[in-house]
Structure formats: C-alpha cells, structure tokens
Amino acid sequence: MKVTAVKTRIVGVGSMDITGLLAESLDRVPERSVIAITSKVVSLCEGRALPVSEYSKDELIEREADLFIPRSENKYGVYLAIKNNMLAPTAGIDESNTGGYYVLWPKDPQASANRCWEFIRSHFSVKHAGIIITDSTSSPMRLGVTGKSIASCGFCPMVSRIGHTDLFGKPLKQTRINMADALAASAVLVMGESDEQTPIAIIEDVPFVEFSDHAPTAEQLKAWSVEMEDDLYASFLMRMDWRKGQK
Numbered sequence: 001m002k003v004t005a006v007k008t009r010i011v012g013v014g015s016m017d018i019t020g021l022l023a024e025s026l027d028r029v030p031e032r033s034v035i036a037i038t039s040k041v042v043s044l045c046e047g048r049a050l051p052v053s054e055y056s057k058d059e060l061i062e063r064e065a066d067l068f069i070p071r072s073e074n075k076y077g078v079y080l081a082i083k084n085n086m087l088a089p090t091a092g093i094d095e096s097n098t099g100g101y102y103v104l105w106p107k108d109p110q111a112s113a114n115r116c117w118e119f120i121r122s123h124f125s126v127k128h129a130g131i132i133i134t135d136s137t138s139s140p141m142r143l144g145v146t147g148k149s150i151a152s153c154g155f156c157p158m159v160s161r162i163g164h165t166d167l168f169g170k171p172l173k174q175t176r177i178n179m180a181d182a183l184a185a186s187a188v189l190v191m192g193e194s195d196e197q198t199p200i201a202i203i204e205d206v207p208f209v210e211f212s213d214h215a216p217t218a219e220q221l222k223a224w225s226v227e228m229e230d231d232l233y234a235s236f237l238m239r240m241d242w243r244k245g246q247k
Contacts, residue, residue, distance in 0.1 A: 011199075034130035062245055069243070135150050136148070
C-alpha cells in the first residue's frame with residue numbers, strides 16, 4: 001500500500017467547491033485507488049463554519065450532537081458526544097487551522113462523499129475509485145488521535161471473514177475488517193495534524209479493497225454501522241447518562 005499526501009491551497013469558508021479543490025490539487029487519480037479527504041476541508045468548502053467571536057462552542061456542540069455528556073462531567077472539560085452513530089468528542093466541532101472559525105462536520109457526509117466519488121470518476125476517467133471523508137478522534141484507553149472514516153463511497157467499507165479459516169483450519173466466527181477506518185487511519189497519519197496543509201491523500205496499491213461501481217445503498221450503510229444496544233461495548237455505553245442534542 002502506498003499513501004501520498006497532497007498539498008492544496010489554504011481554503012477559506014465557502015471560497016470554492018470541494019470538486020474544484022480536487023480538480024486543481026490532483027494531477028492524477030490511479031485506477032483502483034482511494035482518495036481520502038479531511039472532513040474539515042469539505043466543511044470549509046460547504047460553508048459549514050461559524051465565527052468563534054459570534055457563537056458559543058458549547059451551544060454548537062449541544063446543537064450538533066445526537067447525544068452528549070456535558071463537559072462538566074469530564075475530567076478534561078471536554079464534551080463527549082455521539083454523532084451519526086459515532087463517538088465524537090465535541091460532536092466533531094474543531095477550531096484548529098480554521099482562521100477563527102468553529103468548523104462543523106459536513107451536513108450530510110455521505111452525500112458529500114458520493115458527490116466527490118462521482119466527480120472523481122468522471123473528471124479523471126477512472127472506472128474504479130474510492131472516497132473517504134476522514135476525521136481525527138481519540139480512542140478509549142489510549143492517548144493520541146487516529147483517523148476515522150465518517151463517510152465513504154466506491155468500495156466495501158466492511159469486509160467479512162466469517163466462514164474463512166485461520167492458519168490451522170479453525171473457522172472464523174466473528175472476524176470482520178473495518179476497511180474504511182483502516183484506510184482512513186493510514187491517510188490521516190500521512191496528511192498530518194498541524195500545519196502540513198495536506199488535507200487530501202491518494203491511497204494506491206490496495207488489492208485487498210473491494211471496489212464498487214455504485215454509491216452505497218441504505219442497506220449497505222446500515223450493515224457497516226452498529227446500534228448502541230447491539231455494540232460489543234453496550235454494557236457501559238448504555239449506562240452513560242446521555243443527553244439528547246438539539247439537532
């Protein structure tokens with residue numbers, strides 16, 4: 001696998017369309033490659049940002065979150081939230097590298113991913129390609145952030161190995177590979193977290209990725225996600241005092 005970060009111009013709020021940024025920043029899109037794009041640059045292109053001087057971050061978090069736990073209940077003064085069926089501290093709202101704005105997640109990350117996928121295939125004349133919209137987030141019991149996929153298009157985000165056997169012929173009963181998050185983690189690592197100015201990455205040489213010739217169906221998207229009550233960690237997730245957001 002080869003992952004290459006792509007430098008772009010500095011994008012202002014609503015200054016250009018995300019497809020225009022892709023067109024001017026990418027010299028090529030190899031067949032059967034995956035393009036990773038940070039959610040922040042997608043949101044900036046879509047105008048999903050509000051001036052820090054005019055808005056309360058707490059109010060925005062409570063508005064954007066599906067569920068949240070107030071900062072007062074956190075040792076570090078951070079809101080814990082669930083948004084789009086993902087654990088997302090601060091509901092994904094960020095203010096780094098924004099020039100004085102709170103940047104929200106794209107309003108509909110899946111629709112944004114689908115549109116970028118359609119554009120990439122048409123503009124660069126490729127049959128098979130993938131799109132991932134990424135964000136950085138922390139993991140329980142670990143310091144530091146890694147990349148996650150908040151939406152993807154053009155490939156199977158989850159690959160099941162159930163029914164396959166291990167080296168000793170033992171049948172696999174639970175093994176599934178979260179392809180979207182694994183690719184997002186590698187892309188975000190290369191794109192960086194500070195002043196790199198590389199919000200796009202090309203992931204090549206991925207024979208293990210199952211590409212698709214259509215945008216994901218509702219059924220396919222549902223198969224990738226797990227409801228809280230069915231999650232492996234439901235025993236403590238369900239015990240948290242979640243409050244409903246104003247979304």
